[in-house]
Amino acid sequence: xxxxxMSGNNIIGEAAIRAGCRFYAGYPITPQNELTEYxxxxxxxxxxxxxxQSESEIAAINMIAxxxxxxxxxxxxxxxxxxxxKQEGISSMAACELPGIIxxxxxxxxxxxxIRPSQGDYFQATRGGGHGDYRTIVLxxxxxQELGDLTMSAFDLADxxxxxxxxxxxxxxxxxxxxxxxxxxxPRVYSKKFMLQGAGTGKSKFIRGLLLDPIDxxxxxxxxARKYEVVSKNEPRHEEYKIDDAQMVIVAYGTAARIAKGxxxxxxxxxxxxxxxxPITLWPFPELQLRALAxxxxxxxxxxxxxxxxxxxxxxxxxxxxxxxxxGRPGGxxxxxxELANVIARVYDKND
Amino acid sequence: xxxxxxxxxxxxxxxxxxxxxxxxSGMNEGYHVTYLPAYGxxxxxGTANCTIAIGxxxxxxxxxxxxxxxxxxxxxxxxxxxxKVTSGGTIFLNSSIINDRPNRRDVxxxxxxxADIAQELGNIKVANIIMMGAYIKISGVxxxxxxxxxxxxxxxxKKKSLAEINRKAFAAGFDYVKD
Amino acid sequence: MVKxxxxxxxxxxxxxxxxxxxxxxxxxxxxxxxxIDELDIRGITxxxxxxxxxxxxxxxxxxxxxxxxxxxxxxxxxxxxxSLPDRxxxxxxxxxxxxxxxxxxxxxxxxRGENIxxxxxxxxxxxxxxxxMAPTTMLEQKTTTSPLGRNKTLxxxxxxxxxxxxxxxxxxxxxxxxxxxxxxxxxxxxxxKKAFQCQIDxxxxxxIEILSPCPTNWKMTSIxxxxxxxxxxxxxxxxxxxxxxxxxxxxxAEDA
Numbered sequence: 001x002x003x004x005x006m007s008g009n010n011i012i013g014e015a016a017i018r019a020g021c022r023f024y025a026g027y028p029i030t031p032q033n034e035l036t037e038y039x040x041x042x043x044x045x046x047x048x049x050x051x052x053q054s055e056s057e058i059a060a061i062n063m064i065a066x067x068x069x070x071x072x073x074x075x076x077x078x079x080x081x082x083x084x085x086k087q088e089g090i091s092s093m094a095a096c097e098l099p100g101i102i103x104x105x106x107x108x109x110x111x112x113x114x115i116r117p118s119q120g121d122y123f124q125a126t127r128g129g130g131h132g133d134y135r136t137i138v139l140x141x142x143x144x145q146e147l148g149d150l151t152m153s154a155f156d157l158a159d160x161x162x163x164x165x166x167x168x169x170x171x172x173x174x175x176x177x178x179x180x181x182x183x184x185x186x187p188r189v190y191s192k193k194f195m196l197q198g199a200g201t202g203k204s205k206f207i208r209g210l211l212l213d214p215i216d217x218x219x220x221x222x223x224x225a226r227k228y229e230v231v232s233k234n235e236p237r238h239e240e241y242k243i244d245d246a247q248m249v250i251v252a253y254g255t256a257a258r259i260a261k262g263x264x265x266x267x268x269x270x271x272x273x274x275x276x277x278x279p280i281t282l283w284p285f286p287e288l289q290l291r292a293l294a295x296x297x298x299x300x301x302x303x304x305x306x307x308x309x310x311x312x313x314x315x316x317x318x319x320x321x322x323x324x325x326x327x328g329r330p331g332g333x334x335x336x337x338x339e340l341a342n343v344i345a346r347v348y349d350k351n352d
Numbered sequence: 353x354x355x356x357x358x359x360x361x362x363x364x365x366x367x368x369x370x371x372x373x374x375x376x377s378g379m380n381e382g383y384h385v386t387y388l389p390a391y392g393x394x395x396x397x398g399t400a401n402c403t404i405a406i407g408x409x410x411x412x413x414x415x416x417x418x419x420x421x422x423x424x425x426x427x428x429x430x431x432x433x434x435x436k437v438t439s440g441g442t443i444f445l446n447s448s449i450i451n452d453r454p455n456r457r458d459v460x461x462x463x464x465x466x467a468d469i470a471q472e473l474g475n476i477k478v479a480n481i482i483m484m485g486a487y488i489k490i491s492g493v494x495x496x497x498x499x500x501x502x503x504x505x506x507x508x509x510k511k512k513s514l515a516e517i518n519r520k521a522f523a524a525g526f527d528y529v530k531d
Numbered sequence: 532m533v534k535x536x537x538x539x540x541x542x543x544x545x546x547x548x549x550x551x552x553x554x555x556x557x558x559x560x561x562x563x564x565x566x567i568d569e570l571d572i573r574g575i576t577x578x579x580x581x582x583x584x585x586x587x588x589x590x591x592x593x594x595x596x597x598x599x600x601x602x603x604x605x606x607x608x609x610x611x612x613x614s615l616p617d618r619x620x621x622x623x624x625x626x627x628x629x630x631x632x633x634x635x636x637x638x639x640x641x642x643r644g645e646n647i648x649x650x651x652x653x654x655x656x657x658x659x660x661x662x663x664m665a666p667t668t669m670l671e672q673k674t675t676t677s678p679l680g681r682n683k684t685l686x687x688x689x690x691x692x693x694x695x696x697x698x699x700x701x702x703x704x705x706x707x708x709x710x711x712x713x714x715x716x717x718x719x720x721x722x723x724k725k726a727f728q729c730q731i732d733x734x735x736x737x738x739i740e741i742l743s744p745c746p747t748n749w750k751m752t753s754i755x756x757x758x759x760x761x762x763x764x765x766x767x768x769x770x771x772x773x774x775x776x777x778x779x780x781x782x783x784a785e786d787a
Contacts, residue, residue: 005376005387023614030392050613054606055639062603062636066579066610069597092600115392143410176414177372177387179379196595196611198618200574206589207597262412336417 003181008147008173011180012103013038015151016075017046019185021101023067023074025052025060029082030115031171032105036077048072057082061089061102068098069207071195073155073188077103079171080121081112083129090164091130094224095209099158099190101151102136103167105174108332116332117170117255122309125168126283133221135228137165137235138282140253144178150280152185159190161231168282170305172255172334236286239278240293242268246275248299248348251290251314253279255334256303262337263344272348282310287317294321301325301347303340305333353408355493356416358433360401361425361446366480370423371402373484377494377502378406386414399428406493421491423483425466427452434459444487446479462490462529469524478521485525496526540564542573544593553753555743556584558710559652560591562720563621566727567594576619577611579604581633583625584658602633605640608647619730621648627657630666630690637696641736644701648726649738651692654745655764662748666690669767674748689767693740697773703735703780705773709742709765711757718770725777734780742768 013035026036043049054060057078064074083104106121108114125138137157141147154165211217252260257278267274279286300322302311307330325347329335361367371387378385389402403416418438424430425446434454442460448467464486466479488499504515543564548557567573580588582601589596599607604622612620629637629651656674657663664674667689671680697705708719726737742764744756
């Protein structure tokens with residue numbers, strides 16, 4: 001496969017189709033419209049591909065839940081305010097153990113906010129977002145290549161754990177074009193016994209999240225919790241950059257991590273030994289991996305395009321073993337690498 | 353090496369096309385590239401712009417706070433972006449329709465009467481490609497050959513005659529500016 | 532030789548209904564199951580129960596079922612039908628589910644002309660939550676949230692789902708029935724069978740609205756509930772065939 005230049009939104013669509021996604025429902029919202037448009041254009045060109053422009057985000061998530069139950073690989077996408085609307089359905093999919101992909105191309109919030117890139121939905125994504133005791137697996141790509149790779153992984157993870165998976169990117173990732181090489185997707189592994197396709201001559205089944213008996217419901221919750229424990233153990237992913245001689249480590253994900261890398265290059269040219277720890281899965285957060293680093297590095301700066309959300313997870317991971325500073329740019333503001341380098345340099349000196 | 357360029361103008365002047373074609377040729381040269389368009393409400397009101405970064409290392413931010421090059425196809429864009437250009441950078445302007453000139457002394461200014469040259473070539477639509485000829489000659493960021501090949505591959509096999517006029521337009525812009 | 536004239540439909544599980552005495556749900560469940568048996572579609576039918584009294588419908592229907600969040604049944608049913616076009620997909624909804632919280636999903640699945648069937652139970656109250664005012668509650672009708680009676684100035688008017696949905700071009704068949712007498716039950720069954728057949732033949736969206744007694748929340752005896760449907764409810768919601776384009780749809784399909 002050749003390298004092609006594509007926008008992030010289109011890459012997600014293409015990777016999804018290649019990964020076997022055959023049902024997409026969505027509703028227009030900036031800055032993710034190109035993804036919906038891509039699916040409208042390309043789903044009809046693949047065998048069995050179904051595209052529905054839904055009447056709302058709520059309808060879209062429930063449509064993918066239905067198609068997922070029917071046995072298809074499914075996806076929906078939106079941006080922050082629309083993701084809030086989808087939470088009912090995400091909770092329901094988690095309860096019913098239906099695999100599916102939800103893409104959030106984050107924009108500034110709260111409320112309508114604006115359409116600039118932001119990372120204010122970290123809590124919503126990693127803490128479940130909707131009601132009840134559940135988790136969604138959250139993947140945070142930082143380049144167009146990773147958008148392609150992680151979109152394909154998302155489908156495998158969703159099937160493997162029968163759970164919704166969220167791709168958490170932002171307006172910058174969605175709009176930006178970069179070269180991408182589409183890898184070969186893995187063949188789907190998903191048992192027919194989880195699909196609802198009519199009873200045939202056999203026993204009928206039902207898929208439900210309603211469990212009126214509290215003991216049944218408790219057991220269901222513990223069953224889900226045990227599954228989340230397995231995910232937490234097996235699936236954390238992260239990237240380390242220039243960690244070996246680092247005196248100080250920046251913790252950042254997605255677009256913020258790109259900017260941090262740029263800042264780190266500048267700082268290293270000035271003799272400051274700074275590294276980067278970039279979580280790729282936000283849930284499960286690479287907690288043990290970060291904690292292990294605390295044996296070596298004692299200074300951390302969390303940088304987010306928010307007022308400090310992943311910061312909580314970094315605190316939980318480091319458990320007081322290291323000093324943590326924070327720099328945030330919420331509401332759609334994106335600093336330059338040079339600006340961030342100045343912030344880091346001040347903290348670096350302070351700690352010396 | 354990291355080169356950042358902003359292309360800007362009216363919608364319909366092929367401004368985004370200039371960016372896409374440059375980003376593609378950067379990719380085909382083997383560089384890291386990013387292309388970032390203005391989007392959403394910014395695009396309403398008839399203006400368009402995009403930012404292209406080309407580098408030999410991973411590109412941190414696709415945003416250009418201090419672009420090396422600015423290409424402006426209309427007057428409003430000149431006023432919006434001229435102060436962003438890094439000191440020692442270059443502003444390319446479409447002098448056929450922009451009467452104003454940048455009021456900065458620390459940047460180079462290259463004036464190309466793109467629309468006039470395009471008229472002479474008999475196709476006003478290629479004004480953007482004429483500008484690209486001039487831009488690539490001065491910036492040297494990618495080779496003219498790679499640029500033209502990339503341009504043809506993006507345009508697809510739409511029309512042979514289109515490739516021909518694009519080549520002519522590119523050459524006209526390329527030859528218009530001195531080394 | 533003993534001839535069987537009455538037995539439990541095969542598509543109904545052995546479980547005992549949790550519905551109140553005199554409730555219409557039990558009747559409608561039974562006739563849907565009879566229709567599924569008669570059309571021999573048990574193995575290819577997928578049902579979507581609502582949030583409401585019928586939330587546990589999967590305990591009774593012996594067909595594949597999947598629960599939908601409140602009001603979202605038609606969105607889910609649309610997707611299931613598109614994914615598995617040769618299955619028979621129905622959504623079973625109450626008045627709150629269809630005409631209040633899920634009006635958008637219902638309306639747009641109808642407008643898209645999804646080839647699904649909606650069974651719509653109109654009993655003029657929210658039953659499961661304890662008798663609150665529904666979108667179809669009658670003017671002056673007392674409920675726990677309209678203690679002085681539904682007030683048109685404050686609460687608006689009863690929503691006439693069949694009349695509204697029959698106006699949509701995407702809709703093929705809409706009929707309003709009642710289950711307050713043996714004759715009306717038979718009529719309702721015929722309508723449901725026709726709706727399922729309409730779907731099997733690929734003729735498009737069908738909706739059967741059923742005026743259904745809720746003695747518990749109406750605070751009436753079962754007999755009076757049936758009378759109230761005749762004397763009051765059916766005046767606001769007249770039973771009728773509001774749209775029947777099945778023949779026309781068939782013809783268009785044949786011409787195409």
